[in-house]
Amino acid sequence: MTTVASWPFAPESTFVDQLDGLYVPWNADAAPDPTLIFLNAPLAEELGFDAADLRSDAGVAMLSGNAVPDGTTPVAQAYAGHQFGGYSPRLGDGRALLLGEVVDAHGRRRDLHMKGSGRTPFSRGGDGKAAVGPMLREVIIGEAMYGLGIPTTRALAVVATGEPVARDEILPGAILTRVAASHLRVGTFQFAAATGDRGLLQRLLDHAIARHHPEAAEAANPALGLLDAVVGVQASLIAQWMLVGFVHGVMNTDNTTISGETIDYGPCAFIDAYDPDAVFSSIDHGGRYAYGNQPAIMMWNLARLAETLLPLIDEDSEAAVAAATEVLNSFPERLAAVHEPGMRAKLGLDPAAEEPGDAELAADLLALMHRHRVDHTSAFRALSDAARGQDGRFRQSFAADSEAALDIDAWLSRWVARIGDDRTAVAAAMDAVNPVYIARNHLVEEALAAVYQNDLGPFEQLLEVLAAPYAERAGLERYAEPAPSEFGETFQTFCGT
Numbered sequence: 001m002t003t004v005a006s007w008p009f010a011p012e013s014t015f016v017d018q019l020d021g022l023y024v025p026w027n028a029d030a031a032p033d034p035t036l037i038f039l040n041a042p043l044a045e046e047l048g049f050d051a052a053d054l055r056s057d058a059g060v061a062m063l064s065g066n067a068v069p070d071g072t073t074p075v076a077q078a079y080a081g082h083q084f085g086g087y088s089p090r091l092g093d094g095r096a097l098l099l100g101e102v103v104d105a106h107g108r109r110r111d112l113h114m115k116g117s118g119r120t121p122f123s124r125g126g127d128g129k130a131a132v133g134p135m136l137r138e139v140i141i142g143e144a145m146y147g148l149g150i151p152t153t154r155a156l157a158v159v160a161t162g163e164p165v166a167r168d169e170i171l172p173g174a175i176l177t178r179v180a181a182s183h184l185r186v187g188t189f190q191f192a193a194a195t196g197d198r199g200l201l202q203r204l205l206d207h208a209i210a211r212h213h214p215e216a217a218e219a220a221n222p223a224l225g226l227l228d229a230v231v232g233v234q235a236s237l238i239a240q241w242m243l244v245g246f247v248h249g250v251m252n253t254d255n256t257t258i259s260g261e262t263i264d265y266g267p268c269a270f271i272d273a274y275d276p277d278a279v280f281s282s283i284d285h286g287g288r289y290a291y292g293n294q295p296a297i298m299m300w301n302l303a304r305l306a307e308t309l310l311p312l313i314d315e316d317s318e319a320a321v322a323a324a325t326e327v328l329n330s331f332p333e334r335l336a337a338v339h340e341p342g343m344r345a346k347l348g349l350d351p352a353a354e355e356p357g358d359a360e361l362a363a364d365l366l367a368l369m370h371r372h373r374v375d376h377t378s379a380f381r382a383l384s385d386a387a388r389g390q391d392g393r394f395r396q397s398f399a400a401d402s403e404a405a406l407d408i409d410a411w412l413s414r415w416v417a418r419i420g421d422d423r424t425a426v427a428a429a430m431d432a433v434n435p436v437y438i439a440r441n442h443l444v445e446e447a448l449a450a451v452y453q454n455d456l457g458p459f460e461q462l463l464e465v466l467a468a469p470y471a472e473r474a475g476l477e478r479y480a481e482p483a484p485s486e487f488g489e490t491f492q493t494f495c496g497t
Contacts, residue, residue: 028065
């Protein structure tokens with residue numbers, strides 16, 4: 001391990017400075033032959049880096065963990081978590097390291113974090129490594145979410161290590177450098193609370209408030225204020241997931257951020273045919289994290305956060321529980337406050353002015369899409385054409401049988417009567433919220449398969465498409481098409497470990 005004294009990286013770490021007890025100083029394993037295979041140049045610029053510096057030998061050495069910026073102390077973070085409902089008291093960064101923090105061009109403090117950098121004291125028997133495919137998958141999904149305007153962690157770079165990793169087969173190893181508002185999780189609070197060290201829990205609360213929710217510091221009860229803020233940002237996040245058909249796949253409490261960003265793109269996917277029971281994760285045998293279960297699961301996760309904060313909310317345990325419960329019970333209403341206007345916008349209705357029957361209109365369309373196995377993204381985008389008086393593409397997205405035709409005739413007549421006469425403006429507004437392009441599962445798999453054949457072209461092309469998901473472009477028709485039916489019947493995603 002060497003240092004890079006001249007590296008333009010501010011060696012700051014408020015996490016390390018303020019939260020002793022929640023990390024272990026650690027260094028990455030040496031990468032024998034690091035090669036940069038992806039660099040997010042616009043993100044690098046936003047962080048204050050020169051992309052040419054990152055591409056240099058010194059830059060690749062830092063991104064591979066072979067060197068660290070002078071004055072920086074990499075650490076493996078400690079956290080606990082409920083995984084599929086079962087509590088694990090000691091999880092932590094088993095294959096990742098926090099390098100430090102930078103303040104970006106917008107004045108936001110952001111973490112730089114390495115994933116796949118080798119074993120740590122939290123590895124629990126794993127090798128701490130990652131393969132190229134899953135790390136590039138995280139790039140794709142994170143950039144897709146960013147393009148859609150959904151709060152997300154992002155990938156700065158992926159470096160091939162030159163070292164094979166053994167999974168079901170031997171794969172080329174890689175390290176991802178991830179950027180996040182922070183890596184504070186519900187699981188971080190669970191770990192701190194489980195230590196019984198009230199001082200540590202208080203320091204974590206103060207740190208989280210200062211970093212993410214400073215308004216909570218002004219609340220009469222800052223601990224309750226933090227809970228309220230996290231409930232708000234997570235309600236908004238889940239509503240946004242639901243509106244675009246995103247399934248996280250592993251909504252454990254250690255994957256639930258305090259900032260409200262989406263994190264850890266392992267067994268995640270976007271739905272094709274609309275189905276509330278859609279599950280893509282190979283390990284989610286009971287459907288706990290199915291698409292339609294995500295709001296309830298997030299409320300459950302937030303209840304676990306509330307439990308950790310009870311001693312700081314009120315010395316009287318009954319009073320603390322009552323106060324926390326009142327905040328938690330606001331989650332459905334706050335989710336609806338984002339989801340319902342969002343759904344009206346997708347239908348071309350005024351998001352700020354609900355009228356009687358709007359909720360039923362949306363629910364009935366989703367029911368029809370479910371009954372007839374209709375592609376979620378394509379159907380909503382085709383509805384813009386219908387607003388322009390051209391409903392053929394929307395009709396074609398449904399099964400070509402008499403029952404479907406009758407169903408759609410009845411629904412379209414209600415919808416047309418509701419959207420009003422300024423159809424051009426309605427259609428334009430719908431195009432702004434209904435994406436043409438999402439990270440469709442078959443396209444992601446196609447791109448990753450090509451990478452393993454030393455062809456980065458499909459991966460790079462897919463990223464370019466996903467950077468502007470709402471703008472329909474000639475020549476990109478295949479990126480808007482649903483997956484072949486046989487693909488959807490067998491597709492699974494994996495944790496990528």
